Amino acid sequence: MLPAIxxxxxxxxxxxxxxAGQLNEALKKxxxxxxQRPKDAQMRFLKGIILTEQNKANDAIVIFTKLTDDYPELPEPYNNLAVLYASNGQYLKASTALEMAIRTNPTYGTAHENLGDVYAKLASQSYDKALQLDSGNSTAKLKLNLVKNLIGNTTGGTNPKTSPTATPIANLPPSPTATAAPPKQVETKVASAPATNPSKATAASSDKDNVLDIVxxxxxxxxxxxVTKYLAYYAKDFxxxxxxxxxxxxxxxxSRIEGKGKISVRIEDANINIDGNSATVKFKQFYSSDRLSSTSRKVLVLSKQDGKWxxxxxRSGS
Structure with a gap:
């Protein structure tokens, strides 16, 4: 238990x-x-926030982008990624990130507010462009003035600045504890029986992590x-x-995969059991494409061949 503590x-x-504002010391921790836990979502999220406050925007963007890849169901990384894009005037990228945040959590008020601000910035730029092309366009001038008053942008969108109050950083997820788990879709339920041999327990935990990474x-x-990468996860004797x-x-x-316009596959409630060189993974699968959406229970049986799962x-079913 000491490592966990x-x-x-x-x-x-x-x-x-x-x-306490001790950002460099916090980064070291x-x-x-x-x-020890490279996939810890909360620590990576906090690192992204600290890098943002240290004006290391590019490094923070890398952190939040990877979080959206690893944990696409979390809205906060999308929101904070949008904040960084907006601060650089990349409003289209910001709007895309915020739309993803809202898609993952339609009740996320901060993302809705930020998206409104980003849309206002984009509208300001478009009205400003319309006036450049036709200075006598009174309708565009009226709309531009309305947007200026709304977002407080005196440049008319040609050189936008992001106000700290216009795009607030999302709050941290709950602080991690010794028993904290990653987000639900990648949760691993470990047997509760105490380990009698620490080295065997460590090896089993490592194998579970490796199997989960593969899935x-x-x-x-x-x-x-x-498709090439997808098929490579299947054994030759599949x-x-x-x-x-x-x-x-x-x-x-x-043909089935390449024939789809888009596909989204995510897993939840992963339960992994390992017996020697065989691993059984049971989980809930959420599948959607441009033609079909479905939820099902799925079972994958993996074998370890030449050190590779x-x-x-x-099969479908529990």
């Missing part, structure tokens, strides 16, 4: 140092946590319609669902 202490210290990457490749050859099954999957069986 140490992790919790470092995370708590990082939050306290940040609140965060990096210590991330060395996440498999879902991401599917979502990206990267047991096809209808008994057809693997090549025939692979070609069918390729690959999918050997795939």
């Amino acid at each position: 140490g992790f919790a202490d470092d995370a708590s210290d990082a939050s306290k140092l940040y609140k 965060i990096d210590a946590v991330l060395t 996440e990457a498999w879902a991401k490749a599917w979502s990206n319609r990267d 047991q096809t669902p209808k008994g057809e050859s693997r090549n025939a099954w692979a070609e069918d999957r390729r 690959q999918i050997k069986q795939e």
Whole structure:
């Protein structure tokens, strides 16, 4: 239990140092946590906020972008990414990020307010352009004045600045504890029986993390319609669902995936059991495309071959 306690202490210290304004010291604590838990969403989120406050916008953008890749169901990283884009005058990118934040959480008031501000900035730029093309356009001039009064922009959108009050940084998610789990879709339910051999427990935990990484990457490749990468997660002796050859099954999957205009695949409630070189992963799968949306229970059976986990069986149902 000592490593878990140490992790919790470092995370708590990082939050306290940040609140006290000791940003460099907080970053050191965060990096210590991330060395042990590189996927910790809350520590990565806090690091992004600190980098933002240190005016290291590019570094913060990298942090928040990766968070949106790893945890697409969290609205806060999208919001803070939009803040950074807006501060650089990249309002189209900002609006896209905010629309994603609202899609993940339609009740997220901060994102709605920020999106309104971004739309106002975009409108200001468009009205200003209209006046440049036709200085006698009285309607565009009236609308531009209205938008100026709304957002307090005296430049008419040609050189926009982002006000700290116009695009507030989202609040941190709850502070992590020793038992804190990653966001729900990548949660791993570990058996509650105490380990009698610490080295075996560590190895089992590492294997669970590796298997979860594979399943996440498999879902991401599917979502990206990267068929070559998607198929690489299946073992050469993969047991096809209808008994057809693997090549025939692979070609069918390729045509189905490449034939879609868009695909989104995410997993929730992942439960991983490992027995030697075999791992069984049960989870809830949310699938949507331009033609279909469905929710189902899914089971993947992976085997460890040459030190690499690959999918050997795939079936629906618990």
